[in-house]
Amino acid sequence: MRAVVYLISDGVIPSNIGRGYVVRRLIRRVVRTGRLIGMRGDGHENSEGAFLPSLAETVISLSSEIDPDVESRRKSILGELQREELRFVQTLGRGEKLLDELLDEALGSAGDIGDKPCLSGKDVFLLYDTYGFPIEITAEIASERGVTIDMKGFDIEMENQRKQSQAAHNVIKLSVGNETEIIKSIPDTEFLGYESLFATAVVKGILINGNPVENVSEGTDVEILLDRTPFYAESGGQVGDNGFLYVYGEEGGKQNAVIEIKDVQKSLGNIFVHKGTIKQGSVEVGKKIDAAVDGKLRQGAKAHHTATHLLQSALKSVIGSETSQAGSLVAFDRLRFDFSFHRPLTEKELLEIESLVNQWISDATHLETNVMALQDAKNAGATAMFGEKYGEQV
Template sequence: CRERGVTVDEAGFEIAMSRQRDQARAAGKFKAAAGIDFHGDATRFDGYDCLIEDAKVIAIYSQGLSVDEVKAGDRAIIVLDRTPFYAESGGQVGDRGQLAGRSENRFEADIEDTQKISAEVFGHHAVIKQGSLRVGEVLSAEVNPTLRAHTIRNHSATHLMHKALRQVLGNHVQQKGSLVDEHKTRFDFSHHAAMRPAELREVERIVNQEILLNNATSARVMPFDEAVKAGAMALFGEKYGDVVRVLEIGSSRELCGGTHVVRTGDIGSFRIIGESGVAAGIRRIEAITGETALGLWQEQDAQLARIAQLLKAPSTELDARLRDVLEQMKGMERELAQLKSRMAAAQGSGLAAQAQQIGEVRWLAAKLEGVDAKSLRETMDQLKQELGSAVIVLSVVEDEKISIIAGVTQDLLDRVKAGELVNFVAKQVGGKGGGRADMAQAGGTEVAKLAQALESVQDWLNAKLKEAS
């Protein structure tokens, strides 16, 4: 009851869903059932009541062709007269398990997927592990009970979650697609905005409350019109026959042919692990149940305990303790910024005395130590003021990244441009940059070449001044 694509308009949705189904059938070695031409009787599905039963082989297909026999090492799609295996439908994945020969027949096969060949014919996608199998033989079909148990917990939780979403967000919520397997449930629904944390917590609370009530689930087969009149939710995008199966679980009542828990308590626990947008007006929730949810809670508790130990505070006081630590960090960052600014100013005062001259033009190219890139502009302004007339290049290295700034006082702009100068230096250290004629910045990565690049400023400036004279 939960296998649909995700989009906004119905026509577009149906097109996308058709394309997705075609791709799903074509994907993988076992998704080729679309090419099978089977005209026999429908498969009787007994998987609501049992996980193992004897069944007769009605047909065998290998590489899309009908065959009479398969042997060890072959891959095949096997059609049985009856089966406990659920075929993928409504968002619930197909069952996996084993087929085994009876008594003297040593045949064994792993069922890696179960897909519908047609609406009522199930194809068991098998890898033959031992022996051989012929059409007409009787074998034992057994669903993997662990995988089925995990899957039905997630499927039943999906119904409860759908109901809870409508309670919390409103009746505009409609299912737009889902995928339910042994790991989690992924549920797409119509809603105009991201869910708030409080809304997610409330959905979790409602579902877990239903689980704690441990109410029995029930399934009834009835005419479609009667089911809808009784309040069963018919899901968008699904095509229903005249007779449908109505599943009641907790306060949820939906049309569904999937497999489910006997009582809500069998779900164990429910945890939302993610909420995101997948299209305009379509949201997606991912959730886990049972042992998987318990494992996540335990992992997060352990992580919380480690954090509490690091912060030297009980877990109940972590919020306050973390705020204190963050405030301390902000204060230290402010102090560090002030210290670097003072260091830059001090270096700037010392650097002015190191300025050299080409003719009447004073120039300076230097690397600052112990300061950050933010201090370069402030130091540049200070040096311009102290020197009055000059061409200046300053650099600093932080985390193996070079920052460069070039400055030219107004009286020299007709002869030297800061942008040209900073690019000349930056290219030598694997970078580039730009800016105004009087102030330009650049970056670089080749720290080992910085000293030589700064030394080359004298030759570059000498050539520029000669050109301008």
């Protein structure tokens, strides 16, 4: 229960994917175990009631001196636990009834695995996918009645579902080959993009389809590795910069090459990978280049980045601190802000949020940038997104 309280306090909301599903599984296991020993409601709205808030109250009280943030989020933690418990209880009865029927059928047959009756992987997946039964609960109930479960069949069903579903997160996948080795041999890229949109750098590596090459010519799609760069690499939901790399002849002579950069990603920590196309000429490892970021596009990303902070602040002002950021997309021409909340927003709330954001924009408040230790930023009121990795200085 302590783990659940701390996870929800850190903004991990029960869901069907990623860390949210870990919380959901923990909660549902506690609910079923508690109900088996007769635990029921403690005066909450449902006639059956919810007992998790009472357990959480104890955890919060014991933790308040160690972690004041947990105490400050007491209301949202208790509300989330109550909603999740009551939601699960609604399907628990139907799911248990179906499971009993399936177990009766399994006991009436010889089973396909070992000497024991077996619940098919398809049935286990049905309970998981339709009724929200974590595999551990199904296995536990089946074991109580002397029935095994077909884990291999369940894994096949899960894999089929994964293939049909769009990936929840975009993972940077660099091509197979010698790419990892060459990137490992290169020092971290020095990022200059907060001070300038232009820099002179040295080409430290060139990759084509994941394979290192010494030089490349016009018309080729490439990945360029530099020792320093003004280009922002995609992170924190903000897209990587666009722009150009220029290669000149000796002593600043005639332009030898132009590389259009359409994306910048990070690899192996802090190596910036500039992805683009050779538009003119050729480039080789060791050459000096001029790197120029498209300032207009960067400005669009900056505006949308700031807008996500305004939107988050407006959300918390209108619907309270229960909401937490779940992700974002900060592009040159648009933004998307993902947040967790237990219900849809009303039309009135949407209008209030929109009005607040527009008011703050029209106020044209002067912004100041301060770099400080992560903990100092939190103490000053900065909001950190759970799961996001931050450096020592933010």
